[in-house]
Amino acid sequence: MDMNQYLSMFIDEANDHLQALNENMLQLESNPEDIAIVQVIFRSAHTLKGMAATMGFEDLASLTHQMENVLDLVRNDKLKMQDFIFDTLFKSLDALQSMVQDIVEGGDGKADVTSIVDNLQAIVRGEKPGSSPSGGAAGASASQSQAKTALELDEFQQSVLEQSMNEGHKAHYIEVTVREDCQLKAVRAYMVFDLLERFGEVVKSYPTVQDIEQEKFENSFSLYYITQKDAADLESMIMNVSEIGAASVMPLDKESLQQLVSSASSQAAAAVETPEKPSAPAQDQTAAPAAAASAAPKDAPAKKPAAGGAPAPSRTIRVDIERLDVLMNLFSELLIDRVRLEQLAGEIKRSELTEAVEHMTRVSSDLQNVVLKLRMVPIDTVFNRFPRMVRDLAKSLNKKIDLVITGAETELDRTVIDEIGDPLVHLLRNAVDHGVETIEDRLAAGKQETGTVQLKAFHSGNHVFIEIIDDGRGIDRSKVAAKAIKNGILTEEQAKAMSDDDIALLLFAPGFSTAEKISDISGRGVGLDVVKSKIESLGGTVLVTSTLGQGSKFSVQLPLTLSIISAMLIKTGDEKYAIPLSSIVETGLIKRSQIREVHGYKMIPYRNANIPILSLKNIFDIPGFDEENEEETEIVVIRKGDRLAALTVEEFIGQSEIVIKNLGSYLPAVQGISGGTILGDGQVALIIDPNAFIK
Structure with missing residues (x-):
């Protein structure tokens, strides 16, 4: 079967399962006694293993199977979770993520994970009760000691088979043998079950599906099966599965069914139990009432139940x-x-x-x-990778850190989501590395030994705000100012006149760092200029507030969408421009006599303060307009964070919804222009980037 058509679906679902595994492992690390979480992790790992095996990614399936062995001991209360077990399982997840990424990039998903597998197997061996491994070979041998015999059916299961035969369906007793040299017996068995369930229903299997999934069987298994397929077709289908040694399919009528059931030994009856249905496609026991079995159309794939309950229609679809x-x-x-x-x-x-x-x-x-x-995509798609990252960083730095996430359901345009991940990673790494102190320093400062880093997201107007807050040492104003003066960025007089928040923003200057030792994790100032540039390229801003000894807050403001925005259309000379409404404070008139020159800058009075005024005509060298001879001129007051400036314009055209178009690679980057839009009359108006005018 050609699996390429399912590859994108496999990648999407594999990534979903890996993310769920990471999240649940972190939850389990906080509550190591919670067996319910272990069950969830086990089911997710099992599903991933089955998917990988079906797609032929055997290294991925094999590693996941080794993880299952460890988790199986834990969920059966035969092994207690410890730090080294968590570390090994997290390394396994990293390896699985690398394999999936290799598949995304066109590879075969293979990787050398020998050391991780050895560690997982050592965990299983080291925690065995008495002299035999729990849930491993000993568990398998217990099942294997049962005589290979026919299955005993209860009255309901027998009635399902008989009623199905009465209504024209075919019942079969099937025995399948896996080759002795097969390395992944459970995977091959899963593939057989998956194949059979496309064309009918499995009524009962021996050993149980749960035992088969955990490789607690020798080399064979048997089952009762309802279908429309003939015995010869079934044998041929099963033998096409790789590493299957033999397949015996016995057609049943009422007489042969009675003989088969009556010959079942009491030993087999004791071994056959009714486990909870797994979420994997391989299912056991009475998969459906007789009516459901008889209603199945000829050769129709069996409808699989939703995990944990009856079939339910899906309310969502994946869209490319x-x-x-x-x-x-x-x-x-x-x-x-x-x-x-x-x-x-x-x-x-x-x-x-x-x-x-x-x-x-x-x-x-x-x-x-x-x-x-x-x-619009929930920002959770970005946030969900951070708990694991913070956990690993804290361990490597020997710190204790609580990451508290709020507002993960806040939605942003996909284009913003795609771009914001890396800047947030860097800001978080800075908070963990430089913000939160070591355990010793926190205790000496009278703080709790566990530091807190908060990651918040919330809507406000047409913007989304993301805040990263730590309760660490804060930003030392004197150290930052001294470094800025030393680098020639400021004079001592300028530094004295600046507020603490303005001083903190110097951390975003290119190459600026106050770190005495640059780590490979982060360095305040090392890369923060890139963070600022990326956020501003998205039409956003970043602000810093800090209190020495109490912590810091990095606040990122982003537009909801980058595709369609509300803008004010203006005209200056022969040109038309669009200014995003989200950046406009207000519009107004200013007399030329009110413009003053202060330290070489043109300033105007505005709400009990003075703000700079800039001429669009001069900035872009626009012909057709002589603003110097105007007694008064129209202005647009724009904002970047808490800073204001005014732009002079000739006239206002009006407010409009505009579509942002990229200027493409043919034009060089123009300072102050973020793109273009096509107006109703077919003309092109350039979109002004207000952030470029406020320094």
Whole structure:
């Protein structure tokens, strides 16, 4: 069977399972006695193993199987979780992640994990009760000691088979033998069960599915099966599974069924139990009532139950990101045409046309909201990798740190989500490395030995705020200022006039660092300029507040979306520009006589303060407008964080929804321009980046 068509699905689901494994392992590390979490981890690992085996990634399946052996001992209360077991399991997850990443990049998912496997096997051997390993070979031999015999059925199971035969279905007794040299017996058995369940129902198996999954069987297993397939077809199908040595399929009628059941030994009856249905496709016992079995259409794949209960319709589907991008591009064109129609309707002034355009505007506005919501992704997709990262960093630095995450359900546009991960990683690593003190330093300062790092996300207006707060040592103003003066960034007079928050922002200057020793984890200032540049390229800002001895807060402000925004259209000379509304404080008029020159900068009075005023005409060398001879000029007050500036413009065109278009690689990067948009009359307006004008 060609598995390539399922590869993308495997990668998505494998990543989901690995993320769930990481999260649940962290939860288990906090509550090592909670067997319920172990059960969840075991089921997730088992499902991942089955998926990998089905796709042919045997190294991945084999390593996951070794993890299962350890988890099986824990969930059966035969092994207590300890630090070295957690470390080994986390290393196993890292190796699995690397294998999946290799598959993503076109590789075969193979890796040398011998040392990890040896450690896992050592854990199993070292925790065996008495003289035999728990749940391992001894458990297998217990099952193997049972005579290979027919299965005894209870009344319900027997009635399922008989009623199915009455209604035209075929019942079979199947025995399957796995080759002696097979390295992954449980995986091969899983593949047989998965194959059979596409064409019918397994009524009962021996050994139980749970024992088969844990390789607690010798080399063979048997089962009762309902289908429409003939015995010869079934034998051929089973023998096509790799490393299957033999397959015997016995067609049953009522007489042969009675003979088979009556010949079942009491020993076999004691061995056959009814385990809880696993989440894997291989299922056991009475998989469905007789009515459900008889209702199955000929050769139809068996419908598998949802994990933990009855089948339920799925409420979600996976959509390729490229399709969403195509949808957004098509809607962008529709929005441009809508603006054009609104303009034409205003010129023609016919009531019928105006009404139709107004209706189209309402409908397209609703459509715009739907399209934008489709692209919104919970920031949890970024946050969920941080607990594991902080845990590993804290262990390597010999620190105790609690990571508290709030607002993970906050949604951001996918384009922002894709870009914000790395800056947040760096800010978190800084908080762990330089923010939170060592255990000794915290105790000496009268603090709890466990430091706290908070990661918060929340909406405010058209922005999302992400805050990283630590209760560590804080930022030493004097040390930062001294370094800035030494590097020639500031003079002593300038440093004295700056607030603590302004001094803290110097950490984002290129190459700036106060660290006495640069670690391979992070260094305040080493890379923080890159963090700032990335956030500002997304139309965001970053602010720092800190109290010495109490901790620091890094606050990142981001726009909700980077695709369609509300903007103020303005005209200066022969050019039209768009300024994002999210950056505008207000608009107004200023008299030329109010403009003052202070230290070489032009300033205007604004709300009991003075703010710089900049001329768009001069910045972009715009022809067709002589603002120097104007007695008063219109201005736009823009904001970057808590800093303000004013831009002079010739006239305001009005507010509009605009589609952001990339300028492409043909044009060099223009300072102060973040992109372009197409207006209703077909003209192109450049989108101003206010962040570039405020330093």
